[in-house]
Amino acid sequence: MMWNFNKFSENTALQSDDGTQLTYRELEEETGRLATAIGERCLVFSMCSNTIGSVIGYTAFIQHRIVPVLLNAHLDPELLSGLLKTYCPAYLWMPDFMTEKYSDWQKIYTSKGYTLLKTDYEKVYPLYEELGLLLTTSGSTGSPKFVRQSYKNIEANTRQIAEYLELNQEERPITTLPMNYTYGLSIINSHLLVGARILLTDKTMMERGFWSFMKEQKATSFGGVPYTYEMLDKLRFFRMDLPDLKTMTQAGGKLIPELHKKFAEYAAEKGKNFVVMYGQCEATARMGYLPAKKAVEKCGSMGIAIPGGIFHLIDVNGETITEPHVTGELVYEGENVTLGYAECGEDLIKGDERKGILQTGDMAQFDEDGYYYIVGRRKRFLKIYGNRVNLDEVDRMIKGKFENLECASTGVDDHMYLFVTDEACADQVKEFVVAKTGLNQAAFQVIVIDSIPKNDSGKTLYRELEKYYK
Amino acid sequence: MTNKEKYVNAFTETFDITEEETKGLQYSGISAWDSVGHMSLVAALEDAFDIMMDTDDIIDFSSFEKGMEILSEKYDVEF
Numbered sequence: 001m002m003w004n005f006n007k008f009s010e011n012t013a014l015q016s017d018d019g020t021q022l023t024y025r026e027l028e029e030e031t032g033r034l035a036t037a038i039g040e041r042c043l044v045f046s047m048c049s050n051t052i053g054s055v056i057g058y059t060a061f062i063q064h065r066i067v068p069v070l071l072n073a074h075l076d077p078e079l080l081s082g083l084l085k086t087y088c089p090a091y092l093w094m095p096d097f098m099t100e101k102y103s104d105w106q107k108i109y110t111s112k113g114y115t116l117l118k119t120d121y122e123k124v125y126p127l128y129e130e131l132g133l134l135l136t137t138s139g140s141t142g143s144p145k146f147v148r149q150s151y152k153n154i155e156a157n158t159r160q161i162a163e164y165l166e167l168n169q170e171e172r173p174i175t176t177l178p179m180n181y182t183y184g185l186s187i188i189n190s191h192l193l194v195g196a197r198i199l200l201t202d203k204t205m206m207e208r209g210f211w212s213f214m215k216e217q218k219a220t221s222f223g224g225v226p227y228t229y230e231m232l233d234k235l236r237f238f239r240m241d242l243p244d245l246k247t248m249t250q251a252g253g254k255l256i257p258e259l260h261k262k263f264a265e266y267a268a269e270k271g272k273n274f275v276v277m278y279g280q281c282e283a284t285a286r287m288g289y290l291p292a293k294k295a296v297e298k299c300g301s302m303g304i305a306i307p308g309g310i311f312h313l314i315d316v317n318g319e320t321i322t323e324p325h326v327t328g329e330l331v332y333e334g335e336n337v338t339l340g341y342a343e344c345g346e347d348l349i350k351g352d353e354r355k356g357i358l359q360t361g362d363m364a365q366f367d368e369d370g371y372y373y374i375v376g377r378r379k380r381f382l383k384i385y386g387n388r389v390n391l392d393e394v395d396r397m398i399k400g401k402f403e404n405l406e407c408a409s410t411g412v413d414d415h416m417y418l419f420v421t422d423e424a425c426a427d428q429v430k431e432f433v434v435a436k437t438g439l440n441q442a443a444f445q446v447i448v449i450d451s452i453p454k455n456d457s458g459k460t461l462y463r464e465l466e467k468y469y470k
Numbered sequence: 471m472t473n474k475e476k477y478v479n480a481f482t483e484t485f486d487i488t489e490e491e492t493k494g495l496q497y498s499g500i501s502a503w504d505s506v507g508h509m510s511l512v513a514a515l516e517d518a519f520d521i522m523m524d525t526d527d528i529i530d531f532s533s534f535e536k537g538m539e540i541l542s543e544k545y546d547v548e549f
Contacts, residue, residue, distance in 0.1 A: 204504070205529075206497065206509070206528070208529045208532070227506065231505060234509060235525050235528060239525070240525070450484070450486065450510075451506070451507070456504075
């Protein structure tokens with residue numbers, strides 16, 4: 001079993017923003033009933049939201065070795081239908097209101113606003129015995145590519161996270177990320193391990209209801225992607241009175257150093273913790289973290305490997321880099337490195353293809369003290385007039401220079417396109433980048449668009465910009 | 471441009487919708503009006519009316535109609 005719910009039987013496990021709650025004992029009972037209704041190891045599509053019904057489904061499946069594919073409940077119906085045909089799950093666990101579209105399939109069981117539907121696919125794909133969970137690599141797209149996580153992966157990463165964040169049963173994290181997104185899920189996993197109370201809401205930080213729920217329930221922590229922190233900055237978060245808030249974590253991409261500094265200093269001053277972390281779905285969730293007490297001193301760093309994990313850098317020849325401040329590809333080793341990918345039903349029987357080692361595709365450096373800094377991604381660079389230009393670094397430079405400007409740079413060799421959302425800045429941005437790179441201005445073109453396309457975890461979708469220049 | 475036109479414009483341009491679609495529009499009522507869209511809308515309105523909105527007003531801004539109420543009561547924008 002992944003979690004021992006009986007150990008905390010009288011603690012509240014889940015508190016919903018609609019006022020309902022569930023103790024650990026009740027969660028144990030709910031998960032038992034749902035698992036009994038299914039009765040065998042099989043594949044289930046679980047349509048996630050930050051609600052009690054959704055968490056009951058997920059925990060029931062993990063505890064009872066039923067394999068869920070976690071998808072956003074708001075996934076486009078056409079994309080969902082494609083995934084269903086590709087993987088032929090035996091069941092669907094979904095919000096009651098979604099079941100109308102699937103009236104051909106039998107309702108087996110319902111609880112807390114969720115319904116279990118039995119599908120009628122004849123095809124059954126065999127499941128590798130250690131396969132525990134399937135997640136998409138990006139939050140909202142309907143790509144059939146899933147990351148295969150084992151029970152050991154989830155158990156290890158959950159334990160590692162609870163350890164380095166020093167979680168205990170007094171915690172009351174509030175949900176700010178989708179449950180089907182690996183970072184959001186890791187918060188649920190690690191807090192259930194320690195008997196904490198999880199505050200469930202689908203409201204966003206742009207809604208009054210979020211903040212009143214947070215204050216009423218005395219939330220002690222939340223997580224956010226870089227965009228979350230940009231929004232909080234614009235919302236003048238630093239002026240809010242949140243005495244119960246103890247910890248803020250950040251992952252899902254590199255926060256610009258200016259904001260990292262701002263939040264780290266705010267936390268230090270107010271006696272709170274600001275923890276920058278690093279991870280990927282391919283490593284279950286987390287690989288690195290910057291201890292809160294180092295947040296100011298090592299600003300801009302994503303920290304060190306989590307307990308039980310190891311980082312190292314390799315150069316283009318695959319040789320290990322031993323000198324500080326040299327860029328190489330980041331490699332991680334640990335029990336949380338996932339099995340591999342699945343792109344079709346036949347892949348679900350595949351075993352461990354990575355053997356505990358993950359080449360992250362991220363380019364990094366470490367300093368004299370062994371703290372790691374992400375400097376880019378392996379494939380996000382252009383050659384301009386023979387010079388290698390890192391696009392992520394260009395984005396960060398622009399954001400650092402032009403406060404509150406939304407931008408994204410991309411392109412093809414010898415032609416860089418700088419997308420911005422504010423026409424007034426267009427000329428200055430170009431001048432700035434030309435000056436910083438020292439390259440001829442003919443290589444750069446600024447394109448003004450309404451908004452920078454992002455996925456629901458706030459990562460820029462550079463692919464969607466291609467239509468403007470290809 | 472009247473204030474009402476400027477107000478409608480901020481919505482139609484930020485969310486790429488028609489004037490007709492703005493009526494009764496609520497936060498998260500369309501996919502474009504999510505938290506990211508909300509920040510863009512606020513920025514567009516701040517530009518259009520040369521104002522700086524308070525945190526409370528940004529998070530109370532839950533619909534097309536509610537927004538007009540907030541702008542007229544707190545920021546002296548006459549519609």
